[in-house]
Amino acid sequence: MIYQRTLNSTIRAVGVGLHSGDKVELTLSPAAPDSGIVFRRVDLPGQPSFKVGPDLVNDTRLSSTLVRDEVRIGTIEHLMSAFAGLGIDNVLVDVTAQEMPIMDGSAAPFLYLIQQAGVKEQKPARKRYVRVLKPVEAVEGDKWVRLLPHEGYKVRLTIEFKHPAFQKSAQTAELDFAETSYIKEVARARTFGFMHEVEYMRTNDLGRGGSMENAIVLDEYKVLNQEGLRFDDEFVRHKVLDAIGDLYILGHPLIAAFEGFKSGHAMNNKLLRNLLADPTAWEYATFDKAEQAPSAFHRYVQASI
Incomplete structure (x- = not known):
C-alpha cells in the first residue's frame, strides 16, 4: 500500500x-518507478508521448483530452479512473489513434484488463500522495468544485437535469472510500447522452462512435437502453467516476475531500490547476507503514484487487 504500483505484464x-x-x-x-502514467501515440512518427498532468488537458469538450503540438489523446478519464481505483502509479499506455477506446462506457473493462495483467508493488519506491492543506475551489456561474482538507478520500457530487428519468434517480452521490468499494459502487457506471444532443455532437465531430453498447441513451422521457440502468443513480455515479479519473490526472492520489455541483471535465481540470498554483495549499506525503496511510486508501485499493 505504501509502495508504488505498476502492471505485472503487458495487456x-x-x-x-x-x-x-x-x-x-x-x-x-x-513502467519503472517514478515514471508516472505515460500515454503514447504509436501510430505517429516519433511516437510522441505525454506524461499526464493538468497542464496538458487542453480540450475538455465532453471528455478530458491531452493536447500538445497538435497531437491529441482523448477521453482518458475512464482509464485514469480505473488506474486510481487500483492504485496504479506507473504505466505506459500505447494507443493507435487520437482517442482511448470507449469500451462499454464505464471503467469496468479497464479494471478487468488491469486485473488480467496483474498489479505489482515496486519496492522500495514509496507511493507519493498529494495532501490538501486548505480549501481550493473553482467557480463558473452556478457550477462549482472544491477540494477540502480531509485525512482520507471522499467525493460528494450533485448533478442537476430537468428530465423525467433523472427525477426518478438520486442526483447527489456521497462516497467515502474508507467505507466504499470503488469496484463495486463506481466502476460499472456508464456515460450517458441525450438523443437531442446528437446533431450538436456530429456538427462538432463528437460522439461518432457512440451507441447503446457504450452509453446510456435518453430521449425526452426515458432511458432507451433495453437493459435499463446498472444502478438506480447510475447518472451521478458516472459523474463521480469521471471526477475520480479527472483528479487522478494530477499523477498522485489525493488525500482530500472533493465536492462538486454540476461539475464537468473543464471545472475538474481548473480545480487541479488552481491547487497546483498555490504551493501553500498542498504537500507531498509518503508513509513508512501501510497502517499510517488513511484507511480510505487501504480499502480503496485492497477492495479492488
Missing part, C-alpha cells in the same frame, strides 16, 4: 473511440 485490447468513431488498439505495459 492489449481493441475498441472504438466514442467521439472519433475510429478503431483503436490499446496496450498497457509495466
